[in-house]
Amino acid sequence: MESKEILKQHVAKVATLSNDEFDYFFSHFQPESFKKGQVIISEGAEVKKEYFVLSGCLKSFFVNDDIKMYILQFSMPTWWASDYAALYSQTRATIAIDCISDAEVLSLSNENREKICHELHQAEHFFRWRTNKGYVASQKRLLSFMNNDAKTRYEELLAQYPALYNMVPKHLIASYLGVSRETLSRLYSSSK
């Protein structure tokens, strides 16, 4: 399916746009391709865009002073990714994004998002919905972190994204779960 059609179906789930309106909406996006390992947003950089994933897989992550990495999100097709804190408040990136595999995305600049949100009520509606979904997911993950041990979180993740297990190196899964790669290794040798 063509990239325009993918985005169209994604948006149509919550917003009502005529074909002309969608064409206009779509004209604010820009297709971009990245190679496996390529960095899209690096820590400390200016953040100007957000990204809608068409194919491949991105990761959003934070690296602390001890060079330990924590993954906030794996972004699969039809997911969005950016450092939203930096993007909205025009500060430097604290969260980095790069490509786990080759990836096709549609990028949308901060100005263009605000422009189409201003011009099209339904665009604003769509982005409210999308952000709300992210908010709810983030809260759920926070709760899981507080409530569950590593093994439970691991099983939760596999139940939700069975594809990740084969697609993503194990040490990245560990970084997402917030455990060391050694602990993760012991977890699934014990559970299967």
Next chain:
Amino acid sequence: MESKEILKQHVAKVATLSNDEFDYFFSHFQPESFKKGQVIISEGAEVKKEYFVLSGCLKSFFVNDDIKMYILQFSMPTWWASDYAALYSQTRATIAIDCISDAEVLSLSNENREKICHELHQAEHFFRWRTNKGYVASQKRLLSFMNNDAKTRYEELLAQYPALYNMVPKHLIASYLGVSRETLSRLYSSSK
């Protein structure tokens, strides 16, 4: 300051509404008062509204099968609270909300929110902004959970909300930090 004025100033920070428009916006809210300890949303209940805090302090929390409580958010004046997962998808509450102190709030039903978002583009804009802010805060908290130990999180919390220390019982602060009350007690006997 009158409740209407509090909300007006809060909304005006991001949305441009004429006086008439704001009056209309405001007419969808309902003032409510609660006593200390009173439950606003209980687990398993239907969630029909969200709440804008005018005075006092609410807590949003989750209780697991072992009766352990985890606090997601303390809601101070001009903050919003609800179980947004349940509110948006019309499912039963998994997150409960009650009052740490006597509280005055403005409640907004799910239907009324969607109604004014539909009728007033600027209302939609406001709620997009507010949800984005919550999303960013939630991500930040998630990162802090993954990256920092209990003591660091405790100091972070005090730095951000010095008022909480005297306003809120210590065991609730422990539930927010995700540590046992015993550990919290040892933390601040060691740090001050």
Next chain:
DNA sequence: GCGTCTAGGTGATGTAGATCACATTCTGAT
């Protein structure tokens, strides 16, 4: 006044998971 209840402090002990150390693939570049 007295009893009961909740908040809070503190010691002793148990445990999930981190860290360190080293071995074993696997992958990619030359």
Next chain:
DNA sequence: ATCAGAATGTGATCTACATCACCTAGACGC
């Protein structure tokens, strides 16, 4: 084909924090 560097597994130790047990000080009713 060869070599270097990633990715992974596994044992030994260490540590932050939970849990349990008990104690004290206020708060609130009767």
